Amino acid sequence: MVQNKLMINKLNNIIVVGQGAMGLLWYHHLSQQNISQSDIQNADKNKKVSLLASNQDSLSNNELETATYQFTAYQQTQTKAYPLSYSQMVDIELAEVIILCLKSFNIATAIKEITNSISPHCIIILAHNGMGTFEHVLSLLPYQQVILAMLTTHGCLRNAPLAITHTGLGQTDIGLLSGELSLSQQTQLTSQLNAALPQVSFHQDIVLKQWLKLAINCVINPITAINNIENGEVNKPKFTEQINALLTEITNVSKTENIDLVLNDLQVIVRKVAQATAKNSSSMRSDVLAGRSTEVDYINGYIHRLGERNNVATPENTRLWQQVLNLKNSSRS
Known part of the structure; x- marks a missing residue:
């Protein structure tokens, strides 16, 4: 059996897939958390949070390198601009966690496009409304790939492309759909997500x-x-x-x-x-x-x-x- 080797160190190689409201919300909080940890720990520059967007292949090198997004925090009126790091092929290959914040009908297509580059040790997190995608995703990935579901009640509004407002605080539930995670791995993953955008809880009964x-x-x-x-x-x-x-x-x-x-x-x-x-x-x-x-x-x-x-x-x-x-x-x- 392939053993999951992740989480010996903190998970910093994270990709968020999807440039919609929820994708940008998670990207913002995870990337800001990562920056603060890097400042304190002087972490490896190869470890980062990046965003995989559906339209990035049409962007020039200059647009990719200078990209920004707009974020308005909960109950704040001031909108701030932040640098946006788009995922490259090497990021996908190194990814320890991939969070797919997409519409249900786009999940399988997104997995197909990157499946050959995903590490067998990478944790895949499906964050979408509805049910019925898991069976298809399972057929596209190796048998022992760790797949989790993520459900959130945070409110977020996309005002324009790459511009969001966090409109309501909520909670997030995650849980295992397939593969294996030890209790310590579950705790560490939950703790890191919770530090970025609380409150996050791990559930054994996520279905x-x-x-x-x-x-x-x-x-x-x-x-x-x-x-x-x-x-x-x-x-x-x-x-x-x-x-x-x-x-x-x-x-x-x-x-x-x-x-x-x-x-x-x-x-x-x-x-x-x-x-x-x-x-x-x-x-x-x-x-x-x-x-x-x-x-x-x-x-x-x-x-x-x-x-x-x-x-x-x-x-x-x-x-x-x-x-x-x-x-x-x-x-x-």
Whole structure:
């Protein structure tokens, strides 16, 4: 068995994939943490945090070397510019951790593009909405590659390309999907991520956490996108019957996957999340309004596919999945 040799020393060779809001948020906090440690420890210059962006192949050498991004910290009005270090091939080969902060439908493509350069000892962290990408990613990587899931509730808004505002403090959950990490490795990885952007917790039951987030997304995302409303309006009585139908289907499907979700608990969680993010625009609604592809295939569409596979009826999830897909070509005021 290939043993994971990482984390004898601190993890400094980190790549964040994706120049969206969440990718830049993690890149910012990890790179700033790395800089402060380098100043104190005089660390090896080959150890760094870099960003792998989808458009960097089109940039000139000068643009790559002088790149910056704009960051506005939580509850701050002043925007600051920071240097941006784009990942090169050597960075991918040396990477000890790769965090993929991408839309669900871009995860597999991104892995394919770098899979031949990834070390078998590298930790792959999948940070995206929805479920259904893991099986595909697993087929693209060596059998014993360490793959983790990352779920976060931090709020972040992309104001323009390479310009973000940290809009809400949250928490991040990580956990193992495949491969092996010792307890000390889990602790060290969690500690380093937590030092960069708290609060980060390691969970042995990350799949259950994924299902809980999936259930929330299956309700709030499509209802806000289809009705063009803010999150808080989901709690209006007119949506109660629809929400109960969605969550009932999700609990029924989850049981076929050996996941024990409780309908009453989900109802309470969805209501609390909608209330806590009342003035927010869901990612799916934002994507629809901007004419972008949504992740509905990996949210309600995932429930639809599991229902078909396991002979569980999911009419409401299926209907919303199809409705959101149809919104892509609709004009919105």
